[in-house]
Amino acid sequence: MRILVVDAFADRPFAGNPAGVCLLDAPADAAWMQRVAAEMRHSETAFVRPADEPGADFELRWFTPLVEVALCGHATMGAAHALYDTGTVPADRPIRFRTLKSGVLTVTRDADGGLAMDFPSCPPEPVAPPPGLAEALGAEIGWTGRNVQDDLLVELADERTVRGLAPDMAALGRIDGRGAIVTARAAGDPAGGHDFVSRFFGARILLGDGEDPVTGSAHCALAPFWSERLGRDALTGYQASERGGLVRTALRGDRVIVSGAAVTVLDGTLRV
Structure with a gap:
């Protein structure tokens, strides 16, 4: 199965925040995903698979080496970048991620390759x-x-x-x-x-x-x-x-x- 490392919020390698991105073709066990994230040892590893329901294109989950989290920005960016970069999704098409606790998150790509993520506001x-x-x-x-x-x-x-x-x-x-x-x-x-x-x-x-x-x-x-x-x-x-x-x-x-x-x-x- 294909796995990538993407530096998010960076315009060059070895800057920003590295995220693991695992491209799944079928559902995976949460305990297994947690072990993969622990092996990767990045702050977050994203697990992406095609969604099997209307309203979303992919299912997305995020794991630190220790726990699953409800929302992660840089690994969402990493997941979207990986899908565009591998040609899985055309560059001009938005990506809708279904998440367990943060609803549907949409990411779009501009002509220069920049990524914009539509997230919930969480004011303190x-x-x-x-x-x-x-x-x-x-x-x-x-x-x-x-x-x-x-x-x-x-x-x-x-x-x-x-x-x-x-x-x-x-x-x-x-x-x-x-x-x-x-x-x-x-x-x-x-x-x-x-x-x-x-x-x-x-x-x-x-x-x-x-x-x-x-x-x-x-x-x-x-x-x-x-x-x-x-x-x-x-x-x-x-x-x-x-x-x-x-x-x-x-x-x-x-x-x-x-x-x-x-x-x-x-x-x-x-x-x-």
Whole structure:
């Protein structure tokens, strides 16, 4: 069976966020998919197979090395890129993915190969900072919210603070929630390329250092949060991990269009 690795939210190899993409031709057992994701060891591996019902073209599920998740942006982008790149889907045709917990997600491809994903908006609601959060992050907290994905969104003082964070991941893992999105307004002129910065820490769901390189689903919360504060529906975020990546967002009522580029770095055969 064909399996690929796609760098999402990247215009060149070895940047953005790598996702495994397994192209299935039949239903697969969830425990088996979890083992494949653990073998791949990327933050997410997507499993795609043709849908057997009207209203969608493919079924899509996402697994980290540890758990199945309800929504993943970069692996959705990776799955769509793989389908277009392998010629499975014509470049001018939208792809409708049926998912278990996030409904039907549609991805379109533009003439330059960029991908736009239609996702649910997940605005954070203000909450009191959980005890120990500031200490775990090692930074003073300006605002805290939580969204339906059970992510904490934490606004910090400035871009420099976000970029310089070296959190205590063990302590973060003891705080209730899927993960922590930290963010700040971009420093200087927005014409410099982005309007806000972010990082995502998911000690409970990710291996390694617990930081996700570029998190599409986090922008379902970041888009409404920053659109309200900056007064614009179309924004560009930069996720300031070591690999880094630009994410374009456009708020459309209760939906968010999350856009970026992707490149294939591996195309092979899974023999199991």
